[in-house]
Amino acid sequence: MAIDPTLRRLALRTLLAAYPGSTPPPWALDLAAEGLAGYTLFGFNIVDRAQVAASTAALRAANPSVIVAIDEEGGDVTRLAHRTGSPYPGNAALGALDDVEVTRAVYRAIGGELAAVGVNVDLAPTVDVNTADDNPIIGTRSFGADPARVAAHTAAAVEGLQETRVAACAKHFPGHGATIADSHLELPTVDAPLAVLRERDLPPFAAAVRAGAQAVMTAHIRVPELTGDLPATFSRAALHDLLRGELGFAGALITDALEMKGAAVVAGGTAQAAPLALAAGADLLCVGADVDADLVEETAAEIVAAIQQGRLSGARVEEAAERTAALAAWAAPVAPTEPAPESLGYDAARRAVRVEGDPVVGGVPFVVELAATSSIAEGRVPWGLAEHVDGAETIRAVAATTSADELVARAGGRPIVVVARHAHRLANATELIEALAARHPVTVVEMGWPSSWRPAGAQAFVTTYGASHANGRAAAVVLGLH
Structure with missing residues (x-):
């Protein structure tokens, strides 16, 4: 019909x-x-x-x-x-x-x-x-x-x-x-x-x-x-x-x-x-x-x-x-406005970072990014510090299948920076971070929604309130790595 x-x-x-x-x-x-x-x-x-x-x-x-x-x-x-x-x-x-x-x-x-x-x-x-x-x-x-x-x-x-x-x-x-x-x-x-x-x-x-x-x-x-x-x-x-x-x-x-x-x-x-x-x-x-x-x-x-x-x-x-x-x-299309300065978003992201402890990492760190899934709304968009930290080795690890011993061994004498999104929601992530902090200099960068959890023994806890390109650069600047 x-x-x-x-x-x-x-x-x-x-x-x-x-x-x-x-x-x-x-x-x-x-x-x-x-x-x-x-x-x-x-x-x-x-x-x-x-x-x-x-x-x-x-x-x-x-x-x-x-x-x-x-x-x-x-x-x-x-x-x-x-x-x-x-x-x-x-x-x-x-x-x-x-x-x-x-x-x-x-x-x-x-x-x-x-x-x-x-x-x-x-x-x-x-x-x-x-x-x-x-x-x-x-x-x-x-x-x-x-x-x-x-x-x-x-x-x-x-x-x-x-x-x-x-x-x-x-x-x-x-x-x-x-x-x-x-x-x-x-x-x-x-x-x-x-x-x-x-x-x-x-x-x-x-x-x-x-x-x-x-x-x-x-x-x-x-x-x-x-x-x-x-x-x-x-x-x-x-x-x-x-x-x-x-x-x-x-x-x-x-x-x-x-x-x-x-x-x-x-x-x-x-x-x-x-x-x-x-x-x-x-x-x-x-x-x-x-x-x-x-x-x-x-x-x-x-x-x-x-x-x-x-x-x-x-x-x-x-x-x-x-x-x-x-x-x-x-909403009929109109003539485009003058573009904003590129620094606008990056400056705002830097000002939004919140730091507990001493964030400055001495020397070139070993960066461990804990793998996290993305929501359907977010999709698969690049995130983390790898692009923003010159000369630092960066790996992506699964918290549930990674031990503190192997990360400490791989880091050698380098300080460790652990980067996570919603660390409190990742299986074994809080346990892994606390085990690392108990035996090695560790700075934590939280790029998701922060919880009340803070790792005992960590040198610093840095909250970016997001994982955009601007947020990643802001974290690297705060850590003295960009």
Whole structure:
């Protein structure tokens, strides 16, 4: 049975798709020409700035109003710099530095880089208040654990980014910071009363609304008192009553990727999640990263079927399409701004470093980087000190299968610098570091979200609040090695 062409075009106007490769394939250009709302760029779409600019120009030739979005948070989540690491510190470092003018300047610089290559919506900043040290998906993406500080930096980030006419998207509503599960892999639950959410999680979103954020992203998290058994992405109480009604948000509501298990498993599939999100009040549906023409058509067909079967109001979809169009109109490409000085991010990262003990390493050290997995949001981006420490031998070791004896023997007379991300979460890492520090000069560099753990006997404990290229250089400078 043929799909109603008018309803199909309406459905396409609510979809934020993706495509493989470094050049938009013909089907992606055709869908854009037919009115598809836009595309999200991922690391696999990016070779260099000139290539990205050519891709966005091709999409815009097909549809001048197309939205081109990206997850460019700075710090550990970067797409433009996924091959080298970001030249900017992420939110945790900016929050530790606690200079809102620096945060505004960093986000203005990120916006300028995006505008220069034709990207007009940044799926940033992350404004979750990270209150769980073991949060596997937010961590250093957060400005911190204090709602007031996170709110202040949220406003600065939104304002700085949007000065370049790149739309900001505050995420992940109503707050992913208290979870100890990853919504890419399951549906996390935040079992907290609404009073706690209003005091702890909502202030940054209220600040984003006051700062004029053009978009807010939904979270695939369950808050029983607010969303019942559903993720917030499918909850009208969360999206319509709380965000729009109570907080007064009038912009575009963008979903987190519907392919994530926190949404897709609940709905019975990626495409099946689309009408549920629209009915709840979402406007622009991020399908995900693994997208082809068939999935776009399947998703559009699910929306059309829901309208025809009375499960979804056509007027609601029209409203969503109009909000998405308004976002595209606001974020129309403009002339690029003057690029920020290269020193901006590196200076900010250096100022954010926190040191306990004597950080200066005497002589050329033996650098041991403890292997750590990356979250799906981060992807595989280079990190560590190897590039920043001239002449030092650097190895990558697995803490669970490495002994202190073999590292001490290999170091010889050289001091050891141990570099880790979330050391307290790595199997055997704290035990290995403490065994090293008991018999050898050891300095620890923590490049993840820090915990309260500190290794007894270590010469120094250095916290960078992130693992970007800028954070790595900052650590090397503090250690006297760069």
